[in-house]
Amino acid sequence: MRIAIIGAGYSGMSAAWDLRKAGHDVIVYESADYVGGLASGFKEPGWKWSVEKFYHHWFASDQHMLGLIQELGLSDKVIFPRPYTVMYHDGKFFPLDSVIKAILFPGLGWGLNKIRFGLVGLYLRLTTNWRELEKYTVDEWMRKWTGDKVYEMMWEPLVIGKFGVNYYKQVNMAWMWARLHARTTRLGTFEGGFQAFADQFAGKLREAGVEIRLSTPVSNIQKVVGSDEFQLTTSTGIEMADKVLVTLAPAAMASMVPCLPAEYLEGLSKLKSMGAVVLTLSLKHQLSREGYYWYSIPKSAGFPFLALVEHTNYVSPENFGGEHIVYIGDYLEPDHEYFQMSQSEILERFLPSLKKFNPDFEPAWINKVWMYRTAYAQPVATVNHSQNIPSIETPVDGLYFASMSQVYPWDRGTNFAVEIGRKAASLMLRKR
Numbered sequence: 001m002r003i004a005i006i007g008a009g010y011s012g013m014s015a016a017w018d019l020r021k022a023g024h025d026v027i028v029y030e031s032a033d034y035v036g037g038l039a040s041g042f043k044e045p046g047w048k049w050s051v052e053k054f055y056h057h058w059f060a061s062d063q064h065m066l067g068l069i070q071e072l073g074l075s076d077k078v079i080f081p082r083p084y085t086v087m088y089h090d091g092k093f094f095p096l097d098s099v100i101k102a103i104l105f106p107g108l109g110w111g112l113n114k115i116r117f118g119l120v121g122l123y124l125r126l127t128t129n130w131r132e133l134e135k136y137t138v139d140e141w142m143r144k145w146t147g148d149k150v151y152e153m154m155w156e157p158l159v160i161g162k163f164g165v166n167y168y169k170q171v172n173m174a175w176m177w178a179r180l181h182a183r184t185t186r187l188g189t190f191e192g193g194f195q196a197f198a199d200q201f202a203g204k205l206r207e208a209g210v211e212i213r214l215s216t217p218v219s220n221i222q223k224v225v226g227s228d229e230f231q232l233t234t235s236t237g238i239e240m241a242d243k244v245l246v247t248l249a250p251a252a253m254a255s256m257v258p259c260l261p262a263e264y265l266e267g268l269s270k271l272k273s274m275g276a277v278v279l280t281l282s283l284k285h286q287l288s289r290e291g292y293y294w295y296s297i298p299k300s301a302g303f304p305f306l307a308l309v310e311h312t313n314y315v316s317p318e319n320f321g322g323e324h325i326v327y328i329g330d331y332l333e334p335d336h337e338y339f340q341m342s343q344s345e346i347l348e349r350f351l352p353s354l355k356k357f358n359p360d361f362e363p364a365w366i367n368k369v370w371m372y373r374t375a376y377a378q379p380v381a382t383v384n385h386s387q388n389i390p391s392i393e394t395p396v397d398g399l400y401f402a403s404m405s406q407v408y409p410w411d412r413g414t415n416f417a418v419e420i421g422r423k424a425a426s427l428m429l430r431k432r
């Protein structure tokens with residue numbers, strides 16, 4: 001069987017791995033000139049490692065990703081340094097990634113609030129009944145069970161930060177549950193960076209006989225009338241396939257396959273998502289305190305961004321020729337002004353806040369700046385979202401769809417891209 005996969009991100013590459021192992025001819029079409037999709041990275045000439053365009057790490061619980069890496073024989077390249085995630089309170093940052101740290105966090109005061117915070121956290125860690133939780137918004141469930149003060153101090157900033165003022169009251173409680181239930185404080189990466197892993201994965205796919213066609217966007221997919229075959233319009237010409245898997249955003253799927261039934265297209269159009277804007281700075285000096293990696297910042301604290309991530313407090317600056325790498329990012333609706341502003345305009349907005357992380361910071365510390373933006377970064381899961389998820393098997397026989405928007409109840413991530421890609425592959429094999 002000749003199988004076409006659209007997209008060489010982790011879902012597309014993982015599906016390709018299983019389909020090729022099952023003996024099929026697999027061609028992966030990728031519009032970019034590199035593999036890895038949203039989790040790809042870039043590298044300067046003097047660097048040993050790549051830096052991700054959007055900050056990335058794995059959790060110790062990412063069994064699908066870590067299992068795949070083991071299958072590929074690359075487990076010895078996975079490392080789990082121990083950085084700290086810190087949260088802003090009253091002008092200072094406090095570590096907040098373990099029960100003990102949460103108990104010591106001054107924002108909650110002492111007494112009942114801490115007990116409610118602890119008990120709710122424990123419940124969410126232990127329960128598996130997310131179907132009950134998806135009936136409620138985070139806002140209503142958390143206010144009820146932790147109380148307004150704990151919610152507004154600990155959880156509301158996270159939800160507002162991720163989903164903005166328009167969506168944060170609509171996000172369902174299963175989304176929050178999934179983050180607390182599945183994530184670990186141990187954070188992992190690949191020696192050489194995520195791009196090094198994506199390239200080695202692509203190398204293994206090619207060795208196995210998968211054809212990966214870079215710089216080859218697909219613009220249209222049609223079922224040939226009176227045949228089971230598909231006709232793909234690619235930038236290099238028309239291609240035929242017996243089965244097709246699309247791994248793009250729902251809007252891209254809808255415009256690429258106009259022959260999908262109206263009901264399925266309508267389902268795709270209802271899926272909402274947030275975009276992301278990330279500036280990466282190479283600095284001459286360390287910006288923030290040793291070991292502090294991830295800074296969560298409530299929007300209400302007046303910072304023009306949501307998170308600051310000092311990558312070289314997690315992996316050594318020696319990997320980047322001694323340069324210190326800092327990401328500054330935000331999740332925003334795709335019509336936000338940051339999607340129109342130039343890199344220097346955004347940098348101008350962000351720079352004054354860097355003194356809050358280090359009063360000695362001067363713009364002269366900056367070696368270089370990069371900006372990456374994507375309109376499709378974080379799907380929004382509203383109440384009873386399980387009923388809105390489009391099926392991987394589309395109503396068009398032989399056509400499959402596996403995207404971040406179908407990852408649920410878990411929050412999207414490369415681990416779940418691997419899982420959904422492999423699930424799509426097993427469905428494609430079953431229908432054979």
Ligand SMILES: Cc1cc2nc3c(=O)[nH]c(=O)nc-3n(C[C@H](O)[C@H](O)[C@H](O)COP(=O)(O)OP(=O)(O)OC[C@H]3O[C@@H](n4cnc5c(N)ncnc54)[C@H](O)[C@@H]3O)c2cc1C
Pocket residue numbers: 006007008009010011012029030031032035036037038039054055056057058216217218219247248252276278329374376377378402403404412413414415417
């Ligand atoms: C800001 C941010 C932070 C994140 N942090 C983490 C993290 O810490 N850990 C983690 O595990 N995950 C993280 N993620 C999520 C992770 O990046 C995604 O879940 C994962 O990469 C999605 O993989 P995918 O294969 O589903 O999609 P994608 O990676 O989007 O792959 C789709 C591919 O299709 C290609 N394509 C698009 N249009 C066409 C076309 N017309 N023809 C051919 N090809 C096309 C694209 O170029 C892309 O390569 C983060 C994401 C963002 C945005």
